[in-house]
Amino acid sequence: MTYKKFFKKAPIVSLKGQPVILFDGKHSSLLEALESKKVKVFSECRNGFCGACKTTVISGEVSYLTTPLAELKANECLPCCCVPESDLNLKLSTKGVEVVAKRQYTEANTSVPAMTKLAHES
């Protein structure tokens, strides 16, 4: 299991495009990882048979720890029994979630002073 850490990049889980979790193997399921970041996901059986935590996947792949019994469309996953295989973008709200602020590059201090034409350009 440990070798994976060297060769596989830890998947980034985003909610509607906002990166929220680096899935580095500290959590046994996607649901646990989401809950650790206080993402609001409804869950009941947490074993893949009630389907309460069904979530829409915008992009990315998951792999299942146990085969889910609940009915899933091609773009849905059950976070309680899966882990991300690649970077994942889920259709979940970031409301109340501690998010990693993306570094903002402002152009405030990099304004270009007035252009003056050089002699050879004219």
Add this chain to the structure above:
Amino acid sequence: MAYSTFCQTPNDSTKEPMFFGQSVNVARYDQQKYEVFEKLIEKQLSFFWRPEEVDVSRDKIDFGALPEHEQHIFISNLKYQTLLDSIQGRSPNVAFLPLVSLPELETWIETWSFSETIHSRSYTHIIRNIVNNPSVVFDDIVENEHILKRAGDIARYYDDLIKLTQVHNLHGSGTHVINGEKITVNLRILKKSLYLCMMSVNALEAIRFYVSFACSFAFAERRLMEGNAKIIRLIARDEALHLNSTQHILSLMQGGKDDPEMAEIAIECQQEAYDLFVKAAEQEKEWAKYLFKDGSMIGLNEQILCQYVEYITNQRMKSVHLPQPYEESSNPLPWMKNWLESDAVQVAPQEVEVSSYLVGQIDSSVDGDEFLDFDL
């Protein structure tokens, strides 16, 4: 097609629809149209438990110490659950088995219904333990107007389907006068009745049960009636599976691949299905009012329980592709998750130490204080 317990026409059951095809003849599972039902059966069988495995003797002491309004909450919920499982223990068999045409689905329905009979037996186990005369509880179920009001709505869809099936079996399609009552029946009417019945069962397993679950777990959060909570937890685990199965059946019906006419009916019945769910939710909210009429309990009151009903109604309706009637909110009872998590269910008594499991029903823990008056 009239029902036969063993139809002698050879057929390939994988080419039949779920319902209203040729009745199942050979119970074979080597070829399956929908494998999910086989998986559900396996899961349900792996969940097998017996009420006697759970010791509820501590609950008698807890129950005696509860204030009267909390006893009312506890007993009323047990009565209601007894009613629900009385219906579920037989109705899927009586109503669905004559219509089903896939062996795996037929067996699933039987397995499902059987597990509900275990639930019924467990209520007797609990009630027998906490009251001296269980009849006081059981007899009231068919007299209590708050319970009967909902019983009517639950049984109606089953009764409707059963009656139409019988008429269709005996007299075929057409309008018939039976005991002075004019009944029109054809395959489409039957399919519509089945679709609505399945929706009603889904609402029952999805919403109605959860009000009682919430109360039982609220007691257990206070370390009261823990034996009962342990049983309810096993019941909740089964119900989640049943709920999943009716969601599967409804999705297959709505998808139309199984039976194109069913998909048309699903669209036609959308409003009726929506109303049925809302009515169930509103009835449960009224029930919450009745439960807390003499006072709330710590950790749960009418308002929170009603919010919970609205919250799960939205969730469940989303699962069967219906619009959501209530405003979106966050889960008002987040701790329910700890009780509904199936991994936390104690599988075998010897595996995990749970506070209410006592070997030989004798508590062997001795407090140091008990030796204080000893003189040597």
